[in-house]
């Protein structure tokens with residue numbers, strides 16, 4: 001039987017990369033999936049999946065705007081009756097040394113990668129507490145929530161914040177049947193890395209003992225594991241999906 005039959009799942013940043021791959025995996029496993037993204041590409045993905053017989057719908061949401069996040073959860077519950085899983089995945093990159101980082105750029109990265117996760121968690125948790133059937137949340141963190149690297153100041157500050165937010169939430173809500181965990185991907189071959197020159201990509205590959213970049217589907221499978229009953233005693237954890245990046 002499919003692991004997410006009858007479950008309702010929200011994926012933020014679901015129109016591209018890791019989010020898109022996770023939407024597809026959840027749909028294949030029987031979930032009703034709300035694809036939320038700032039980009040209208042989410043509508044195309046939803047239409048395509050629905051043509052193939054899956055149950056999805058798209059909501060255009062900017063995760064940094066509180067009313068939009070609240071509406072995302074409200075509309076999801078209105079349409080499907082409950083919210084069982086949130087994958088808080090929407091995020092942006094950044095690559096500047098601290099002394100060259102504009103304050104505006106710093107704020108933007110923190111806003112999407114940390115404030116956006118907070119808002120989505122806040123409204124998902126409120127709904128999960130209300131419905132009394134619990135739920136599971138997976139936040140998309142990063143190896144840079146665990147270790148730093150040249151140029152990732154704002155990004156790692158946000159992702160490190162997500163790691164500790166997740167741990168705190170697990171203290172607050174695990175006894176209420178809500179498990180909250182992180183995935184911490186190494187470098188994954190998604191549109192986020194598309195603008196990177198080949199040489200820089202090769203340098204990144206060399207940092208992964210496994211000898212390649214990750215695939216979006218490989219992160220998606222870890223997300224589904226953490227969201228599933230197979231992970232019923234796992235909460236407050238950070239699951240490295242990093243090809244050994246942080247092991248060496």
Ligand code: NAD
Nearest residue numbers: 013016017018038062063089090091142185187188190192
């Ligand atoms: P991506 O750029 O392919 O997809 C990100 C999606 O998020 C896009 O569809 C974008 O429109 C959406 N988005 C951006 N800002 C948003 C906002 N304010 N509101 C709503 N949607 C927004 O990137 P990806 O590589 O799939 O990254 C997804 C997540 O994975 C991010 O949180 C990123 O930090 C994390 N991550 C990525 C890598 C990697 O190497 N690609 C590694 C570790 C962690």
